[in-house]
Amino acid sequence: MEEQFEVQPVIIAGLDKNDPSFAYSMEELANLIDANNMEVAETVTQKLDRPNAGTYFGKGKVEELKELVEATGVSLIVTNDELSPSQIRNIEAGTGASVIDRTGLILDIFANRAKSKEAKLQVAIARLQYQLPRLRTSMNVRMDQQTAGSGSGGFTNRGSGETKLEMDRRTIENSITHLKEELSVITKSEDTRRAQRDKSGIPTVALVGYTNAGKSTIMNGLVRMYGQGEDKTVFEKNMLFATLDTSVRQLTLPDQKQFLLSDTVGFVSKLPHNLVSAFRSTLAEAAKADLLLQVVDYSDPNYKDMMETTELTLKQIGVTDIPMIITFNKADLAQAPVAYPTREGDNIIISAREDDSLNALLAIIKEKVFKDYVTENLLIPFSDGQVVTYLNEHANINSTEYLEEGTLLNVELQSADAARFEKYVYSE
Incomplete structure (x- = not known):
């Protein structure tokens, strides 16, 4: 039975700096609120050319x-942009409510959704980096359980002249260093696995x-059709950031062609810089790919x-010059009826x-x-039967004929294998 949590009402507040995407960003903020087990009680916006410094x-x-806080009793305000520490303190002082900015909200969501050791470390680092400039003498730094137990040593006696603020800062810096060391060990292991996959030529x-x-x-659809069983599917749910972990699955098609398919963490506008940096190793699957499938919710009016x-986030993590298929998904949910599967160039x-759609997508993947x-x-030759066995497992055999000299195969195979078996090429 799914655990039930009390939903917290919040006021969302945004500053419209003549940005044509402002309404969309506020709608997205409301979706993030919902993803964090909160609900929007009130929405407040203001038009200004530039933010007030204080x-x-x-x-x-x-x-x-x-x-509004006094009238509604809502004690939490969530802003649509990242604020400076002083801006947060001044709004809190002026309203009597607690304030979380968009970055803090996204970090909270990621912290709640992280499942693997790697994802938990990445989020912990990003949260501590976010906390560091926001320390103030009166605050007590709340350390996550995984951070407190990271071996950072806690507070040490560094002399009566050191203030609590300095000790808090030192504790967080030590924790970040330790967590990065832990993460680097996992990253090296992932790099080794990735290098092994690269060597395979798949x-x-x-x-x-x-x-x-x-x-x-x-x-999941492609894994069910061409993967290694239902147990290899990944978690999916209709909510933002349902999964943060990169999953890699090997698919084997009926013609024996194989490729690796990876599912990476989803993006959102104004994704915190620290989070992008922390997840750089996770997103390395995209950076090293032979082909990208950019999946777009075609039913959302804000899909552009x-x-x-x-595309902006991909540039931030250094993913450039990789062939891409634009995959407009959820056509069945589009407000206006649209024919699908429909291909236009490298867009689909x-x-x-639906299996028909997945097979149409697969056809483009195979081309690329x-x-x-x-x-x-x-x-x-019959004496080289191991070659026939290899080709049956790694190539597409169109026809087989047995001659006196050996086995004659008409075979579709990778160019590297064609070069490897060049001595067997037969011409009548």
Whole structure:
């Protein structure tokens, strides 16, 4: 039975700096609120060319927020942008409510969703880096259980002249250092596994895109069809950041072609810089891929903004010059009827819950990642039967004929294998 939590009401507040995407970003903030087991009680916005240096919002708007807090009894305000430590303190002083900015909210969501050791370490580092400039003498630094137990040593006697603020800062810095060391061990292990996969010569395809666009649904659909069983599917749910861990699955097609498919963490606009940096190792699957599938929620009217966010985030993590298929998903949920699966160049409109769509997507994947395949006639002497066994397992055998000299195969195989078995090429 799923555990039930009390939903916390919040006031969301945003500053419209003449940004054409402002309404969309506020809608997205409301979705993030929902993903964090909160609900929007009131929405407050203000138009300003630039933020107020001290209070972010204008003084009149801070007063309006104070009156709203008093009238509704809602004690938490969530802002649509990242605020400076002094801006947060000044709004709290002016309204009598607690304040969380967008960055803090996203970090909370990631902390609640992290499952693997790697993801937990990445989020812990990002949260501590976020806390560090926000320390103040009167605050007690709350250390997560995994951070407190990280071996950082806690407070040490460094002389009566050291203030509590300095000790708090030193404790957090030590914790960050220790957590990074732990993460580097895991990262090296992942790099080793990735290098082994690269050596295998199996092409890699990475799913990237906005959170909740349907990446995990596509992966699970293809795994069920061409993977190694239902136990290899990944968690999927209709919510933001359902999963933070990168999963890699090997798919074997009926013609024996194989590729690796990875599902990466989803993106969101204004993704905190510290979080992007912390998850750089996780997103390395995308950086090393032979092909990217950018999955887009075609049913969302803001899908073009989502595509811009995805492309910007990919640039931030250094993912450039990799071939990409734009996969417009959830066509079955689009407000206006649309035909699918429909392909236009390297773009395709699909519904990931339908096999016809997945096979249409797979056809484009095969064109891109198996373009180096060639078809050859190979005559394999009976004494080299291990070669026939290898080709049956790693290539697509179109026909088999037995001659006096050996086994004649018409086979589709990787160019590297074609070069390796060049001596068997048969021409009448």
